[in-house]
Amino acid sequence: MGDKINRRTFLGMTAAGAAGLILGEFMGKEREPELVTPATKQVANDESKAELIPFYGAHQTGVVTPQQNFANVAAFDITTDDRKQLQELFKTWTEMAATLMAGKPLAEEPQEGKFPPIDTGEQIGLSTGKLTLTFAVGATFFEKEGKDRFGLQSRKPQGLTEMPIFHKDSLQEQLTHGDIVIQACSDDPMVCFHAIRNLAKAARGVAHLRWQQTGQLGIKSDGTKRNLFGFKDGTNNPALNDDSFMNNNVWIDGADGTPWLAGGTFMVVRRINMRIETWDQQPFTNQEQIIGRQKVSGAPMDAHNEFDQPNFAQDANGDKTALDSHIRLSNPRDGEKSERERILRRGYNFMENLDSVGRMNAGLLFVCFNKNLQTQFESIQKRLANPKKPDQMLSYTVTTGGGYFAVLPGVTGPGTYLGQNLFG
């Protein structure tokens, strides 16, 4: 950081504004020869070997990006009622996200000794681990307790509500909803943490953290990863390069009635605690019946290989795949209707300390993306949580948090920012 910034101005600004100014200066210098310190050199060397995920594009990253091994999902409550400050925060976050995903520090080193560091520094020397940052807004961003908070109420996407309470849910207020959510994913959990920490730091005075949830997958070079029930999870997800699927089922287009959201999608987050100890007492064959797939191979109950399709039409009574098994209720394969309902899942396992009664506090941070919350996620979820014929798995899970969010369209290039069409 040079001496160009008037310190009094810096100290008098909101943190978000100040960070924006500093970043703006930093970003503006990108084309000039950079000061290469041992720290930046180390990052550059590592990144030349590793892939960086490009920040700019029609869609945000972290949706169809192949899953990294770690996630940190953080929800924020907005604390200002000043629309301009909020808009400035989104500009700042845009620059920060572009910088972080490019593997660059948020401030040049060494930083000014008289002031708190701009960049907290724990990522120095680490590869970004294909860091992606995905920004989304909740229903209360637009309207809270009937109040049009920022003059944006009329822009609230149709169908964006607070996440309803489904049968057997036990939502905890401090783990649920939020005005804004940021999903950070990377192959290094420190990189996820660093990103969320610094984005939260830059938001001081404008928004503060409401909840934060980490998640992880087993580190495995290829193949479908497993959840904490020990089953392959993600087998029948759509292929990430299936553009036709993504355009039909995931990406929102202008025709959806919310032009500013074209290129975005809806994100569902469900923090689902799994009753690991109870599950572990279930016989092997029961576990397979509950899920509706073979445990080791991941194949359907009536087939041999993981990616074979089950034939439910030939198993009307559920002799092979139980009618109330998880996969049969999730996707009954009823033709066109089932195809239209399909979602893109991108969840992570979480494993925390014991809960207050000594059980393992572990489960699935379920994340999915879809074009229409009601006709896709909710339609599936209502079948799984139908009190008259619930998913068998519901006896082993309880959802304690999460929310519904609208993922903003991508930032197409420098000079534009996240949510520009929303504020504009």
Ligand SMILES: C=CC1=C(C)c2cc3[nH]c(cc4nc(cc5[nH]c(cc1n2)c(C)c5CCC(=O)O)C(CCC(=O)O)=C4C)c(C)c3C=C
């Ligand atoms: C409402 C959506 C879903 C929730 C919530 C959910 C929770 C959940 N799922 C598993 C484990 C598995 N899910 C599997 C498949 C699967 N799950 C959903 C939806 C929700 N799951 C769908 C749409 C599907 C695909 C069904 C299909 O098309 O066949 C599987 C099987 C392997 C796979 O295809 O991924 C497993 C295993 C857990 C443990 C869980 C909550 C804790």
Ligand SMILES: [Fe+2]
């Ligand atoms: Fe599932």
